[in-house]
Amino acid sequence: MSSSLLEAFLDHAHGAPERPLLTFERESTSYGELATHIAAFAKGLRQRGLQPGERVALFLENSPQFIVAYLGVQHAGCVVVLVNTAYRQVELAHILADAEVHTCVTGASGVAELIPLKDQLPSLQWLVTVEPSTLAPPASLAVIDFDVLLEEGATSPVGLAVPRPEDLAVLGYTSGTTGRSKGAMLLHRNLLANVKAVTEAWRWTAADRLLLALPLFHTHGLMVGLHGTLYTGSSLELHRRFVATDALATLRDDASLTMFFGVPTMYGRLLEESRRTGVKPRELRLWVSGSAPLSPQLFHDIEKDFGTRILERYGMTETIMNTTNPFDGERRPGTVGFPFPGQEARVVDVRTRRHLPQGETGEIEVRGPHVFAGYWRRPDATSESFDSEGWFRTGDLGELDADGYLRITGRARELIISGGFNVYPREVEEVLASHPGVAEVAVLGLPDADYGEQVVAVVVHPPGMHAPDAQELVDWCKDRLASFKKPRRVVFMDSLPRNALGKVQKHLLRARLR
Ligand code: MCA
Ligand code: AMP
Numbered sequence: 181m182s183s184s185l186l187e188a189f190l191d192h193a194h195g196a197p198e199r200p201l202l203t204f205e206r207e208s209t210s211y212g213e214l215a216t217h218i219a220a221f222a223k224g225l226r227q228r229g230l231q232p233g234e235r236v237a238l239f240l241e242n243s244p245q246f247i248v249a250y251l252g253v254q255h256a257g258c259v260v261v262l263v264n265t266a267y268r269q270v271e272l273a274h275i276l277a278d279a280e281v282h283t284c285v286t287g288a289s290g291v292a293e294l295i296p297l298k299d300q301l302p303s304l305q306w307l308v309t310v311e312p313s314t315l316a317p318p319a320s321l322a323v324i325d326f327d328v329l330l331e332e333g334a335t336s337p338v339g340l341a342v343p344r345p346e347d348l349a350v351l352g353y354t355s356g357t358t359g360r361s362k363g364a365m366l367l368h369r370n371l372l373a374n375v376k377a378v379t380e381a382w383r384w385t386a387a388d389r390l391l392l393a394l395p396l397f398h399t400h401g402l403m404v405g406l407h408g409t410l411y412t413g414s415s416l417e418l419h420r421r422f423v424a425t426d427a428l429a430t431l432r433d434d435a436s437l438t439m440f441f442g443v444p445t446m447y448g449r450l451l452e453e454s455r456r457t458g459v460k461p462r463e464l465r466l467w468v469s470g471s472a473p474l475s476p477q478l479f480h481d482i483e484k485d486f487g488t489r490i491l492e493r494y495g496m497t498e499t500i501m502n503t504t505n506p507f508d509g510e511r512r513p514g515t516v517g518f519p520f521p522g523q524e525a526r527v528v529d530v531r532t533r534r535h536l537p538q539g540e541t542g543e544i545e546v547r548g549p550h551v552f553a554g555y556w557r558r559p560d561a562t563s564e565s566f567d568s569e570g571w572f573r574t575g576d577l578g579e580l581d582a583d584g585y586l587r588i589t590g591r592a593r594e595l596i597i598s599g600g601f602n603v604y605p606r607e608v609e610e611v612l613a614s615h616p617g618v619a620e621v622a623v624l625g626l627p628d629a630d631y632g633e634q635v636v637a638v639v640v641h642p643p644g645m646h647a648p649d650a651q652e653l654v655d656w657c658k659d660r661l662a663s664f665k666k667p668r669r670v671v672f673m674d675s676l677p678r679n680a681l682g683k684v685q686k687h688l689l690r691a692r693l694r
Contacts, residue, residue, distance in 0.1 A: 184368040185375060185407055186254050187342045190215060192413040204244050204418045217330060221252030222340050224333030232257030235279045239263040239286040242420050245310045245326055246396050249285040254349060255340050261351045262397045266662035273300050275353050279363055288313045345369035351556055352399060354497040363556030364498040373549035374500035375407040377520035381504050382466060388414040390439045391430055393422035400471050403500045405441050424449040431461035441468045443600030444478060445631055451481055461486055470495055471600035472632050476513035492516055496574060498552045503586050515585040523548035525586060527578055538580040543592050545571040596625030596633050603635055603665045608657060612637055615656050617648035620676050622684045626693060637667035638689055640675055
């Protein structure tokens, strides 16, 4: 019995090294080859002096190197910090400083983004680069070539151990209700418990082959797509990013595929592309959607056009996967089904925390071996998120229908989900408020046909000042934050509606702008 996902993968690699694991841009990698690279990466890091427990950030697009670095860091006894490749100065400086990241594995554009931030990041010592970079780093920052590190590790006598179940595996940054995200601490035992539950529920076996075009730097692509593959000993067609035309062509041409996982925006685009071109995907045994609500309309359209009922499930960075529609029973549109095996979910009254019966709306709470160990260096936030019996407060609102299917009805916290990426209004408000031409600002989410929700900013100018136009404010955000957080719409008003306590009444703005 393995005690970590890494060990489960190594068992497959030792038992059947020739077994294909991954195809990426037509190049295939076997389990054995990947295991060799992972060991070399881990040894290379340790030989250069990286200590167990140090944090290593991955600021990388999908590629085989991402997987080598992800498992290599774990094999070195270190902690992976996941970073969205769209993040810019504000997010990068915060995450890398908060996690006290020692090393960052990245590409040429990542090096260019990180070098100017070095002064704010005293703990950052090494950049491991998967592409050559011509930029000169400051003396305090070593730039190490990924392949050179592998060569060093391949001949290194350093010994490696497998992680213990209680060791910290990953820090996933999320839930910045205060404008700053927190690191969710996932232990090796959390990763293993959840991947066991997911693969059991979805009847995932070594015979499966998944088309994965989700980014590996978030939970959906990484901890469902990649982890499930590694755990079951199955295989993966990995795309650098999701492009509807390419994904649809692969789904039509590759007869070995058995599964596809995506966010609702991807399903909407596959459908649109299929209707535009007449191209239809082959039959797969499983299509999964998550990360954002899948509308019943899209569920039925996909059923009509592709002849399949998508299985919708619900997850969070802090808990990986929580609930799922049944694999064998009825997949009910507009719901996220039942807890995965060995896990619990319930709905409680937001004020009294009393357990609510079916049909009543409240906050969703979850409990089980998949739930994270708390927020990194934030005992206050951790204790606020759990009750004395270990239930984790998700911040999502929901209800159980008459048959016990969980339906997510809203969010207790302010969060915009755009195309499966999370945007915290406060973070965008802080950046906009730092523009001299902005006196007051409120950011909210409005419905969007493609992304599900879109970011909208309502801005009040200071009296008598040069008023920036909408594009100037959008550019101001894009220079500082991930581009997907920029407002898609900027509305100017003379004042913001506020309640007696001075709090902006976003529901009134929402009603006015719809
Ligand atoms: C890209 N752009 C976006 C988004 N993505 N704008 C709003 N919302 C988005 N999601 C912007 C870019 O900033 C850029 O703007 C322009 O669109 C084109 O960029 P491109 O990369 O070509 O974008 P795209 O093709 O439109 O990307 C759509 C996408 C992508 C493929 C759906 O957003 C995506 O991969 N989403 C998946 C997110 C995901 O994996 N979430 C799981 C989180 P400009 O040109 O102006 O710069 S895990 C989670 O939520 C929990 C645990 C769970 O349950 O799974
Ligand atoms: P994060 O952990 O920050 O990536 O985002 C997790 C959040 O995504 C959850 O708290 C939900 O609000 C949302 N979410 C995930 N899956 C679903 C789903 N199937 N339907 C609705 N919302 C979802």
